[in-house]
Amino acid sequence: xxxxxxxxxxxxxQKNSEEKxxxxxxxxxxxLELIQSLGKEYNNKNLIIFVDSSSGEVFRPSTKKTGLxxxxxxxxxxxxxxxxxxxxxxxxxxxxxxxxxxxxxx
Numbered sequence: 203x204x205x206x207x208x209x210x211x212x213x214x215x216q217k218n219s220e221e222k223x224x225x226x227x228x229x230x231x232x233x234l235e236l237i238q239s240l241g242k243e244y245n246n247k248n249l250i251i252f253v254d255s256s257s258g259e260v261f262r263p264s265t266k267k268t269g270l271x272x273x274x275x276x277x278x279x280x281x282x283x284x285x286x287x288x289x290x291x292x293x294x295x296x297x298x299x300x301x302x303x304x305x306x307x308x
Contacts, residue, residue, distance in 0.1 A: 203244035208237035209293070211255040214263060215275045224275050235280050251284045253293045 210230025218225055234250050241248030252273070256264035263272025265287045274282060286293040 203240070203246050205246065206237050206240060206248040207251060208234045208248065209251045209253060210234050211253045211290075212262070213252065213273055213280065215273060215278055217275075224277065226278065226280075231280065238280060249283045250281060251286065251293070252282045253286045253290055255289050 210228070210233065212230045213226075213228035213234065214231075215224050215226045217223075237248050238250055240246075254265045256262050256266075265273065265285060270282075270285075274280065286296065
């Protein structure tokens with residue numbers, strides 16, 4: 203099984219009003235959990251990348267304001283391997299650097 207890299211910007215984890223369990227969601231969560239589960243099933247460490255694209259356009263948690271609070275929690279099944287706190291531009295720059303290094307190796 204090849205390495206799979208999952209990239210998302212919309213995941214949430216909020217403690218419910220009774221503070222007994224977390225409500226987890228976000229449009230990218232299921233996709234990222236699938237990639238993580240496939241890695242575990244095939245004994246491969248797939249990578250999960252979170253790109254914080256929250257710049258105030260919509261109300262959602264941001265690593266710039268609250269760290270990972272509201273995005274993930276200590277009991278969350280989904281584990282983030284990389285976090286790009288400064289949004290898509292930071293991610294794209296990193297991706298281009300990795301692609302260029304790979305190109306130079308081959």
